[in-house]
């Protein structure tokens with residue numbers, strides 16, 4: 001797809017995303033209208049290929065779209081990110097029993113998500129402790145998933161599970177499970193600090209599966225997670241951080257430019273300290289956007305440094321968003337502490353990126369290992 005097509009499609013969706021963002025956050029509502037608008041614009045098939053009805057976007061275009069949606073509404077961006085993450089790994093390894101799933105995801109007929117994190121192994125999604133038990137005519141996937149975005153709204157769920165004859169915790173597989181299965185039970189709700197509409201809830205699974213539901217070969221789960229899910233998810237998660245930081249900084253600039261000290265006949269922006277904070281925050285944002293775009297290029301044309309770039313990009317953009325949104329809150333003063341300035345929502349939403357697996361701390365550990373020539377695991 002060309003850039004103009006992408007921007008035209010985004011321009012039809014973003015007003016809806018922005019219109020609903022405040023109520024999605026305030027009432028912890030699932031962003032139904034915004035996801036439907038993404039579907040109507042064809043953007044739920046953003047990264048899927050044209051032969052299944054997708055738009056065939058590059059990693060850079062994907063980052064552009066996810067960041068733009070996040071700038072309008074973090075919850076919508078989170079749901080969108082997980083849908084595309086599911087679509088991308090299903091593209092790489094489409095289960096033989098679900099030949100139409102890519103077309104359904106591309107058209108927006110079905111919403112996808114990932115169910116990796118578990119009660120047992122927490123953020124270490126690469127080591128699921130859930131299992132596959134023998135069941136009549138197949139296997140029963142039994143799992144306690146701790147966070148599933150769009151848990152009550154998704155149709156297509158890509159779930160990780162330890163292989164039957166696993167030699168170690170990373171010997172795992174991915175299965176496509178339907179959220180309409182009786183054995184898919186959402187066991188809680190979501191009442192989070194931020195991303196309040198993303199409907200990320202715990203899910204218990206006891207679902208009969210067979211090899212036609214499996215993505216790829218037996219025990220291919222770890223490879224798919226590292227080679228497909230990690231690059232796309234980390235890039236998209238970084239893009240969410242970029243979009244949220246941009247939203248907070250722009251709101252802060254608007255406020256400090258307008259709000260005035262009447263007795264001094266000056267604006268907040270007339271304070272040099274405030275301008276310096278803003279300049280430093282903008283520089284951090286611009287530098288991390290450049291890192292994200294360079295990593296997008298490296299995902300499109302992988303080289304030896306791609307994985308390190310992926311690890312550093314998610315961690316760096318997540319940390320940058322923590323700092324830039326905090327600066328935005330600081331320079332806009334007490335006014336920003338109330339909701340009307342529009343900084344509190346991206347500030348709260350931006351706090352989720354760094355706890356999403358791999359967490360920033362885990363990524364720094366992995367990146368440090370890679371830089372010191374050590375094995376990652």
Ligand SMILES: Cc1cc2nc3c(=O)[nH]c(=O)nc-3n(C[C@H](O)[C@H](O)[C@H](O)COP(=O)(O)OP(=O)(O)OC[C@H]3O[C@@H](n4cnc5c(N)ncnc54)[C@H](O)[C@@H]3O)c2cc1C
Nearest residue numbers: 114115116117122123147148149200355356357359361362
């Ligand atoms: C809004 C939201 C939506 C989510 N959606 C999904 C989803 O759709 N699908 C999904 O599978 N998961 C999802 N998650 C889960 C997410 O990916 C993480 O697994 C989860 O946030 C980890 O929380 P925890 O309490 O288990 O962290 P813990 O694993 O308990 O981590 C606690 C602390 O230990 C640190 N730590 C852990 N391991 C290491 C390490 N190796 N090195 C250094 N420090 C480490 C962490 O950085 C953190 O500071 C979502 C999370 C959030 C907040």
